[in-house]
Amino acid sequence: MEQRLANLVPRWDEPLAVSGVPYGYIHTPDDSIPGLFPLGDQAAVIPSFAGDGIAIALHTASLATRVHASGGDSKTYQRMAYKDLTPPVRNAELLASVLAHRLGRKAAFICARQWPVLLRTMILRTRVGHH
């Protein structure tokens, strides 16, 4: 491996990394700016393991379009988005905090083996539009 890497030229001075992702952020309707429809990560940032960030982007885009097309304002959209996004994001945060600990992971695996239906239920509870 060392030999193979020896002749390679780094493309960047430092490794590229993603950091400071605001997991658990949910844009509240109280912060609403008239005429502004925050979509995707600007509406909510779900913990990565849930894998639902793209679905949130599509869901909020679709919701904002429907509200706007039917004459609704951005506050109406933000209230609806907040209602849809809060349960999956909060559930994913809770699961992430359990799975971050060795004992939590162990307990989760035991429960998933014992009651497989729990796995499906928990996954669905981290999905926008499935709670």
Ligand SMILES: Cc1cc2nc3c(=O)[nH]c(=O)nc-3n(C[C@H](O)[C@H](O)[C@H](O)COP(=O)(O)OP(=O)(O)OC[C@H]3O[C@@H](n4cnc5c(N)ncnc54)[C@H](O)[C@@H]3O)c2cc1C
């Ligand atoms: C490493 C990583 C892995 C991920 N894996 C998954 C996954 O497996 N499944 C999943 O569902 N989600 C995943 N996500 C989350 C998902 O990528 C995001 O939730 C989703 O892309 C959010 O969509 P968005 O349109 O809000 O933002 P983005 O996709 O980030 O799009 C925003 C765009 O706006 C552009 N932009 C920003 N500022 C400006 C400006 N001032 N002017 C013009 N353009 C601007 C940016 O360049 C970007 O192209 C992952 C995220 C990361 C970081």
